[in-house]
Amino acid sequence: MTTPSSGPKTAWQAAPSAAGTGPGGSGPAEAARALLRGRGAELVVKFNLVLVFLVLCAVASVLAPEFLTTRNLSNLLQQSALTGIVAIGMTLVVLTSGIDLSVGSVAAFGGMTVALLMDHDMNYVLAMLISLAAGAGFGAIMGGLSAYLTLPAFMTTLAGLTAIRGLAYLLSDGEPVNADQSHTFQLIGGGFIGTIPIAGLIFLGVTILAALVLRGTTFGEYVYAVGSNKEAARLSGLPVRGVITAVFAISGALAALSGVLLTSRLTIGQPTAFDGLELDAIAAVVLGGTNLFGGRGGVLGTFVAVLLLSVVRNLCNLMGLDSFFQMVVTGLILVVALILNVTIEKRGSRA
């Protein structure tokens, strides 16, 4: 606090080189210590995660030879994509210090509407757009209620979780709806370009787009400002309520997109789909280093976290461990990640 001249800056400059040297570098401990100072904390969380991810992949390829096969990897990406897209939307919401519990229900609703509309002979592009708009609309309503009436987002989206799931069932009386009318439509969720799943590419595209919006637009900067200090943002003349409404709308639209992709892959709309999706998404966001109280983090961390969680699951599958075991492992990973986050943050703020 005395002379803010050199300390934090050098730490910041040290960051890229530390990332470059990686685990095999000459003084990783030293670099890590440098990173722990000042704003390096954020980066450490991210690079830690990449490191853990790479180590995990290495371990996986040793333990299960079939891990590194093209088919398995492309499968893995395919499976990550749906949760991943939702987790990106969730990241935006969490960055404003909000939370969206309704994503699973909105995704199911999105998947159902697209199937129903196509079942009524609507063009699949139009059907998809309507589905995404419905998701955005739901998000805007829940976010708007939270922003304009100062209701806790936890509650408005919990209400959404129940009500929208109900709506998804009501659409078809709880029955699945056929969606195998258009071959092109099926490709979106289930197709491949070469060996790469299209859904995975969409996930990647959404991540990059979100990263660009967060870093490169005024809106993105407002997201961070609102999450960092809502009152200061408001007193700076920022459209705080609009920003909050918008991130929930984006989260809703991305959830609906995820639903559309599932319907496309399964060629059927399932009202029961995506049960508990919100928890997977939140887990990925937090594991990705985004602060649950807003203002810090980003979508790239979430991207890696989603892949990491998928690899864990995939590894368990390949090793023949059952899903109960997977759940325990996933929970443990989350706890460890949180402890790590808090520890690093404390050190960062003390420096």
Next chain:
Amino acid sequence: MNEAHETRRADGTGTARAAAPAPRPPRLTMRGIVKRFPGTRALDHAELTVRGGETHCLLGENGAGKSTLMKVLAGSHQPDEGEILIDGERVSLSSPQQGLAAGIAVIYQELDLVPDLTVAQNLLLGRAPTRGPIVRGRRRIELARAAIARVGGDFPVTAKVRDLPIAAQQLTAIAKALTSDARIIVMDEPSATLGEEDLRKVFALVRSLTAEGRSVIYISHRMDEVMEIGDRATVLRDGRTVAVRELAETTAAELVSDMIGESRELVGTVDRPRPEGPPLLEIRSVHREGLIDVQGIEVRAGEVVGLAGLGGAGRTTLLRSLFGDGHAAVSLRLAGAEVRLHSPAAAVRAGLALVPESRKEQGLMLGLSVGRNAGIASLGRPPWLAPRRAGRRASADALSGLGVRHASADQLVGQLSGGNQQKVVLAKWISRGGLRVLLLDEPTRGLDVGAKADLYRQVRKLADEGVAVLLASSELTELTANTDLVWVLYEGRNVACFDPRTTAERDIAHTVITGTSPDSGATP
């Protein structure tokens, strides 16, 4: 301290209280209390002696050290030097629990009640009558009823505190303090929230408490109350005890002059004339029943107008209302045109800017960098891209012009010193451009002397560029040295304005404390 003059009155002229013979030690003695905070010395060898069975008033201007002294007494602040004796015995009060155990009960202005519990639950919080593990609800209600009746309250003890009017809450807090067996009861400005009738009840209670031999320390700004209820008064100024007086032999004017001090005959040091021209900001009225009623304050372009007043006089409410953030009805003209600002965003668009009271909670995003904080208000225009670069570019001149000491624009704003943080808030508004009216609420709170002077220099520079500045401060000396005109707010109203070039600071201080001019000195 050396100027402290104590006048003792002969025994027997007092009220109902028993005249204590000399050899008995006083109930409470606080001796040579020093309390330092970073950058300031809140208490500088303060003294306080309270006898058994007396009502002792504690007086002083904003920041004189009253609250700090009472926090030391309550055990929530540890003094750096000095000793506390109760009934002649030295005590160490290192926590509020120990303060309570020593028989000290403090009723703060911000009542420490749990709003969602009932009156009865609050009164006996942690001490509810039980039979085994079961709370005896009916017994608790009986006890609570007795306690409330004792303080003259006539509201149901089964009501939730949240649902009660503020006066009833105040009485509940007093009743709660009395359920412990307190020998010394501190009341911090109870009249601030009480109406006349309820105040009578509190006074009756104070009298019955002192008749029982307990001591009451009564903090108030209102001279009439002090003269009515008090036996003696201790006056603090700048953390020092400057006078201890027998109130029966003292006039209100003498007390006020003790509080203000003799050394402040000084006329302000503003050396430039008041700027000419039509008002840029015309506050025609800011009104909300029972909260604020301000009319006819005008600020010209290039002018710095100060707002003085005691805590709770309405300075913050006024500034927030002007900034479109409040529930008061505002009638406002900007450069001659009527404007309606329904939100801070609208106010910002109209060219207003607010440097809020608490820079950490309202002014800054502590987790973000200096550049992002300083640039955040400048981003609301096309092309809406590359915000960090745009913000950095917009704020670079402002940051260097204000002389913000920072390593780089990437440094976290939370790592800067208080003065530099406040300048970042200012830089945020300068970077935006189009600034017409700058509202500052206690901008120098917590800054050291150098940083204060620097901040005022920057504010003056902005005024010279044609900005109309309205600046609220509790530090009268700062206002008289740095403003063109000082308005005094008292209980939500603007009661008088002074030209600091021709008015002695003590005259303004007099108005701040009493709400009336010393000798019709108001010259609007």
